[in-house]
Structures are given as structure tokens and as C-alpha cells.
Amino acid sequence: MTQPDARIVDLFAGTAVASWKQNLERLDAIFAAVSDDDLQKEVAPRKNRLFYLLGHLVAVHDRMLPLLRLGARLHPELDEPFIIKADRTAPDTVTPAALRAAWTEVNTALTTAIEGLPSAAWLERHEAVSAEDFAKEPLRNRLAVLLSRSAHVQFHTGQIRLVAKQA
Amino acid sequence: MTQPDARIVDLFAGTAVASWKQNLERLDAIFAAVSDDDLQKEVAPRKNRLFYLLGHLVAVHDRMLPLLRLGARLHPELDEPFIIKADRTAPDTVTPAALRAAWTEVNTALTTAIEGLPSAAWLERHEAVSAEDFAKEPLRNRLAVLLSRSAHVQFHTGQIRLVAKQA
Numbered sequence: 001m002t003q004p005d006a007r008i009v010d011l012f013a014g015t016a017v018a019s020w021k022q023n024l025e026r027l028d029a030i031f032a033a034v035s036d037d038d039l040q041k042e043v044a045p046r047k048n049r050l051f052y053l054l055g056h057l058v059a060v061h062d063r064m065l066p067l068l069r070l071g072a073r074l075h076p077e078l079d080e081p082f083i084i085k086a087d088r089t090a091p092d093t094v095t096p097a098a099l100r101a102a103w104t105e106v107n108t109a110l111t112t113a114i115e116g117l118p119s120a121a122w123l124e125r126h127e128a129v130s131a132e133d134f135a136k137e138p139l140r141n142r143l144a145v146l147l148s149r150s151a152h153v154q155f156h157t158g159q160i161r162l163v164a165k166q167a
Numbered sequence: 168m169t170q171p172d173a174r175i176v177d178l179f180a181g182t183a184v185a186s187w188k189q190n191l192e193r194l195d196a197i198f199a200a201v202s203d204d205d206l207q208k209e210v211a212p213r214k215n216r217l218f219y220l221l222g223h224l225v226a227v228h229d230r231m232l233p234l235l236r237l238g239a240r241l242h243p244e245l246d247e248p249f250i251i252k253a254d255r256t257a258p259d260t261v262t263p264a265a266l267r268a269a270w271t272e273v274n275t276a277l278t279t280a281i282e283g284l285p286s287a288a289w290l291e292r293h294e295a296v297s298a299e300d301f302a303k304e305p306l307r308n309r310l311a312v313l314l315s316r317s318a319h320v321q322f323h324t325g326q327i328r329l330v331a332k333q334a
Contacts, residue, residue: 015290015310043211123182141182143179143182154321162326
């Protein structure tokens with residue numbers, strides 16, 4: 001691969017990163033406006049509580065650190081209650097305050113690392129694809145993970161907005 | 168701007184287009200598996216019906232054709248019932264069959280045009296920004312619209328999935 005024009009590559013990466021940040025900031029503002037009591041609301045009858053979705057999103061974003069090869073996880077203990085187990089299948093072991101702190105901590109670490117990644121590095125493989133498979137499937141890159149997780153943020157934001165106002 | 172490396176630009180654009188198509192195909196499969204009767208279901212009590220969200224998504228995607236400067240709209244008549252008016256504020260004037268046909272027609276036209284756009288053209292301005300403003304804010308490009316509307320698809324997919332199974 002010859003050296004690409006730096007500006008065009010920066011614009012592609014910059015547009016994708018701006019979209020990620022915008023989606024995340026909107027959801028962050030929504031959660032910030034929800035009281036701890038209201039985190040117990042379900043997005044629809046017998047569906048996930050806001051509390052569970054908050055923990056779920058923290059855990060999924062925490063997993064993005066190694067998946068994007070940006071660093072080690074900060075809160076692997078959240079997988080069990082918020083990814084492996086369904087909502088309300090076990091007592092809550094995390095307080096709302098601790099969960100909110102983890103949400104901010106993980107998103108800050110992740111977005112800082114995302115912003116520091118050189119633009120062309122978005123086209124490098126993500127951690128879950130082998131070098132051999134990646135040679136055949138070059139779209140399995142870090143950018144695909146960012147877009148997929150951005151989609152995941154929006155998927156749950158749509159649900160959360162059913163019971164929480166736009167901030 | 169010097170000529171960029173074609174492959175790296177294709178990979179950036181290709182990853183974003185693949186993400187758009189994947190999100191849209193998943194939602195298309197979900198709608199295809201919902202019966203016309205079940206389109207009357209609300210995603211949550213007193214929230215939008217699936218029927219309304221289907222029409223809303225057709226109208227928003229139809230607007231993407233001029234917004235991305237890819238062509239004229241196909242169904243501007245859907246704005247009134249599905250963007251301007253809220254759900255159930257007027258009798259339905261479109262049948263489920265007509266709405267499903269418009270959904271397929273619009274998405275096919277849009278995705279064909281999206282796939283035909285040269286990679287570097289994603290960094291050109293979208294229709295809603297003036298050339299003057301775009302010179303100052305180069306992230307207001309076609310790619311930003313694609314990512315924003317991809318986010319919109321996911322926002323409503325999260326809601327639709329509360330009452331419709333993954334196909």
C-alpha cells in the first residue's frame with residue numbers, strides 16, 4: 001500500500017470518530033438526567049431495566065479496549081451480571097453510583113484511546129480476527145468494530161428513550 | 168488535495184457502506200417476519216406502532232436521496248403522515264402492502280446509489296450544508312449523513328425488537 005493522502009484519511013476517520021462521540025454523548029446526557037430510582041424503570045413491560053442497560057453498555061464498551069487493541073479492560077467483573085446473565089436473574093451487586101462511575105471511567109478511557117489512534121490504523125485488524133483471516137477479509141477492521149458498537153449504542157438508546165427524556 | 172491511495176479510501180468507504188447495509192438488512196428481515204396485523208403493535212404502551220415506524224423509516228430514507236445528492240425522492244407524500252404528524256393523529260391512508268413496497272423500492276434505489284458512489288465522494292458535502300459552510304466544516308459530508316441515518320435505523324430497530332423477534 002502506497003502512502004495515502006493524509007487529509008483524506010483523516011477526514012474518513014474523523015467523521016467516524018465524531019459520529020461515535022456524538023452518539024455516546026447523547027446517551028451520556030440521557031443517563032445523567034435519570035435519577036437512581038428511575039434507573040429501576042423497565043424500557044417496556046418485562047423488558048430490561050435502565051440499570052441493566054447501563055451496566056450492559058459499560059461492559060460492552062470495556063470489552064472494546066482489547067477488541068480494538070487499545071489496552072486492557074478496566075471492569076471485566078461486569079460481564080457476569082450485565083452480559084452473561086439476563087436482567088433480574090440475580091440480585092444487583094453494583095450500586096448505581098459505582099455503575100455510573102464505571103460508565104464514565106470506561107468511556108473516557110475508550111474515547112481518549114480512540115481519539116489518539118492514527119487515522120490509517122482504523123483499517124488494521126481487530127483483535128477477534130486472525131491475521132490470516134484478515135488478509136482475506138480486510139473489512140474486519142477496527143473501524144467495523146467502532147461502527148458496530150456505535151450501532152449498539154443507538155439500538156439501546158432507542159429503547160431507553162421510551163422511558164427517559166432527551167436530555 | 169493530492170491523489171490518495173485508492174485502496175485505503177475504498178476500505179474506509181467500503182467498511183461504512185457494509186455497516187449501513189448490514190443494519191438495513193437486519194431490520195428488513197425483522198419487518199418481513201412481522202405480519203400485517205402485527206404491524207399494528209406498539210413498541211411499548213402508547214408509543215409508536217410498527218406500522219408508523221416502517222413508514223417513518225421509508226420517508227427518512229427517501230429523503231436521503233436528495234440529501235446525499237443521489238437523485239430525486241420517490242415518495243415525498245410519506246412525509247406528512249410519517250414525519251410531520253405523530254402516530255395515530257390521522258387515519259392511515261397507506262396500506263401495509265403499499266408501505267412494504269415503498270420500503271423495498273426506496274431502500275433498493277438508495278443502496279444501489281450508495282454502492283455506486285466513488286469512495287472519495289463520501290467526503291464531499293451533503294445537500295443541507297452550503298459550499299461556504301462546508302469549507303469551514305468538512306465533517307459535514309455525505310459520510311456523516313450515512314452514519315447518522317445508520318444510527319437512526321438502529322435507534323428504531325432497538326424499539327422494534329421489543330415486540331418483534333430477530334428474524
